[in-house]
Amino acid sequence: MQFPLSMSDISLWIAITALILLVTSELLFSHSGHLNFPIDKTRLRLVALILGAAFAVTVLLRAITPSII
Amino acid sequence: MLDQKLWRLGTAKAIRLLQLLFLSIALWFIYWTHIYEVLYWNKTLLETFQSNFPNVFVYSILIIAVIFLEFQSKRRSRISMSSSSVKSLEILQKENEQSKYELMKSKKMPSNKIGIALLIIGALLLSASVITSSTILAFIGLGLTFWGALFLFVRSTKFVKIPILNATATSPYTTLDRIIADLNYNGKSIYIPPYPKDTYLPEHLAGLKDMVVFISAKDSATMPNLEEMAKKQFMVKNPEGICITPPGSGLVSLFEKELKADFTKIDQESFYEELPTVIVNNLGLASDFEIKVEKEFIHVKITDSVYNHLYSKSQNLKTIHSIGCPLTSAVSCALAITTGKPVTITKSKISPDLKTIEIWYQIIEG
Numbered sequence: 001m002q003f004p005l006s007m008s009d010i011s012l013w014i015a016i017t018a019l020i021l022l023v024t025s026e027l028l029f030s031h032s033g034h035l036n037f038p039i040d041k042t043r044l045r046l047v048a049l050i051l052g053a054a055f056a057v058t059v060l061l062r063a064i065t066p067s068i069i
Numbered sequence: 070m071l072d073q074k075l076w077r078l079g080t081a082k083a084i085r086l087l088q089l090l091f092l093s094i095a096l097w098f099i100y101w102t103h104i105y106e107v108l109y110w111n112k113t114l115l116e117t118f119q120s121n122f123p124n125v126f127v128y129s130i131l132i133i134a135v136i137f138l139e140f141q142s143k144r145r146s147r148i149s150m151s152s153s154s155v156k157s158l159e160i161l162q163k164e165n166e167q168s169k170y171e172l173m174k175s176k177k178m179p180s181n182k183i184g185i186a187l188l189i190i191g192a193l194l195l196s197a198s199v200i201t202s203s204t205i206l207a208f209i210g211l212g213l214t215f216w217g218a219l220f221l222f223v224r225s226t227k228f229v230k231i232p233i234l235n236a237t238a239t240s241p242y243t244t245l246d247r248i249i250a251d252l253n254y255n256g257k258s259i260y261i262p263p264y265p266k267d268t269y270l271p272e273h274l275a276g277l278k279d280m281v282v283f284i285s286a287k288d289s290a291t292m293p294n295l296e297e298m299a300k301k302q303f304m305v306k307n308p309e310g311i312c313i314t315p316p317g318s319g320l321v322s323l324f325e326k327e328l329k330a331d332f333t334k335i336d337q338e339s340f341y342e343e344l345p346t347v348i349v350n351n352l353g354l355a356s357d358f359e360i361k362v363e364k365e366f367i368h369v370k371i372t373d374s375v376y377n378h379l380y381s382k383s384q385n386l387k388t389i390h391s392i393g394c395p396l397t398s399a400v401s402c403a404l405a406i407t408t409g410k411p412v413t414i415t416k417s418k419i420s421p422d423l424k425t426i427e428i429w430y431q432i433i434e435g
Contacts, residue, residue, distance in 0.1 A: 001199050001200060001202075002199070002202065003198075003199055003207065004198055004199070004202045004203060004204045004206075004207045005204060005207045005208070005211070008109075009204070009208075010211075013208065013211060013212075017212075017215065019096055019099075023092060023096070029350070039223050039224065040223050040224065041350075042351075043222055043223045044219075044223045047219060047222065047223065
């Protein structure tokens with residue numbers, strides 16, 4: 001039994017998820033005022049930024065030590 | 070005219086759809102030209118830029134188009150409406166709000182249940198992917214687990230629907246209307262700044278640290294004397310009037326908490342800059358908030374306030390125009406605290422559709 005995803009697969013998944021979340025949070029922030037659904041916009045942006053940073057870390061790892069990924 | 074308005078609303082939706090389409094295409098280009106090639110073709114980021122220059126050009130144009138459309142849609146929304154169409158639109162909006170409320174009631178599905186369900190399914194799929202060594206199952210499991218956790222993390226801690234807020238905010242004003250009508254007062258309301266919280270005051274003057282609004286019996290801007298205010302009295306004799314806690318005093322504490330600043334110490338320029346951000350973005354109390362300062366007069370324009378129903382003719386509240394709704398009262402309190410001078414609401418103007426509230430404040434010098 002082994003986890004089937006490689007580091008590059010996870011990196012790609014993080015990249016796409018981060019893009020979706022960053023765009024969503026950006027669109028939500030451009031809509032000022034009260035929303036019709038309860039969502040914490042600042043928390044969503046925080047998660048998006050963390051995922052974006054995680055992707056940047058994976059890219060950096062790839063650049064520094066290509067054998068890892 | 071109404072058809073034109075509805076057509077405009079339709080075009081706004083079309084613009085949004087166009088924006089999303091352009092963004093999706095731009096993101097696809099970014100993904101394909103850079104991320105995919107970097108990860109699978111072992112190219113550097115610079116190489117992908119060089120080899121895909123036309124693509125980079127296309128998605129740059131698309132992103133510029135999205136930003137341009139955003140500006141256009143904002144400009145369109147500022148177009149003023151005539152009073153005849155406003156009434157019809159108001160009815161439509163009310164019906165729309167009502168149907169939204171009904172829909173929300175029928176769809177009573179708390180987001181934490183969805184989040185937990187997604188987390189459980191995701192965890193099961195992840196375990197299954199390890200057992201079967203399936204990449205697809207692993208991707209689905211990873212996605213579901215992540216979105217489940219995200220749903221739990223981003224939901225607001227407490228969410229109060231606007232109709233509930235409306236129902237609770239009206240009664241204090243009705244009570245105040247009755248008191249003022251009974252006392253036959255027709256004077257101004259003056260927001261009196263409190264002493265800073267960290268200032269030392271003797272025990273008999275501790276009442277001066279509370280924010281109060283003084284409603285005078287006669288139309289004059291005379292301040293009550295300190296001794297009476299320090300005693301935390303409701304009825305004040307010299308000059309005749311009443312002292313009450315402003316309806317927006319609680320909101321001011323929230324503003325300070327969000328800004329992480331003490332309004333007694335904040336400089337006025339940064340206060341005028343940051344107040345709209347706190348009201349619109351942090352607390353979502355209105356869609357737009359503009360503040361203009363002209364010497365001792367301050368003009369505030371609030372669009373789509375959560376308290377706008379208090380100004381409707383059906384409520385027929387009188388004190389709302391002199392002491393303001395909780396939001397405009399909070400602005401008065403904040404102004405009084407930052408300037409350290411008494412503030413009064415000189416004029417208020419509400420659009421027929423209750424969309425915009427304009428308030429003129431005056432800082433009383435001397």
